[in-house]
Amino acid sequence: xxxxxxxxxxxxxxxxxxxxxxxxxxxxxxxxxxxxxxxxxxxxxxxxxxxxxxxxxxxxxxxxxxxxxxxxxxxxxxxxxxxxxxxxxxxxxxxxxxxxxxxxxxxxxxxxxxxxxxxxxxxxxxxxxxxxxxxxxxxxxxxxxxxxxxxxxxxxxxxxxxxxx
Numbered sequence: 001x002x003x004x005x006x007x008x009x010x011x012x013x014x015x016x017x018x019x020x021x022x023x024x025x026x027x028x029x030x031x032x033x034x035x036x037x038x039x040x041x042x043x044x045x046x047x048x049x050x051x052x053x054x055x056x057x058x059x060x061x062x063x064x065x066x067x068x069x070x071x072x073x074x075x076x077x078x079x080x081x082x083x084x085x086x087x088x089x090x091x092x093x094x095x096x097x098x099x100x101x102x103x104x105x106x107x108x109x110x111x112x113x114x115x116x117x118x119x120x121x122x123x124x125x126x127x128x129x130x131x132x133x134x135x136x137x138x139x140x141x142x143x144x145x146x147x148x149x150x151x152x153x154x155x156x157x158x159x160x161x162x163x164x165x
Contacts, residue, residue, distance in 0.1 A: 059143060
């Protein structure tokens, strides 16, 4: 169970702060819910039934360890766009940071490859990149107390450096 002010990752809402725990006045279910305020989408509030749809964000130590290169992340980018889109949807919804990092690394690698050919990412890849950058950036930002843009930049730098080792 989480407490008020805990920062969690909710599978459909990204990084959120627990604001309240209880039965919302507009629901007569008698069941407890978490009232989550999104740290990704300003002003967004989500009510989530108390259960296994969330996890705690990574610790500052884990985030710092990643940025120091202590964790090797594989790349995920299937060449078949239909398979890739299905995999990416599943990965985004998994609420698992490792999946998000694999996806981010795969898309960033593809962006670099296409750029050397004078091409841009496909629109679907751009949408997934934007979504996963927001999720990863927000989690590292909350863990390290830095801006989301700075966190995203640092994470991508580490991921791309792993390809060059």
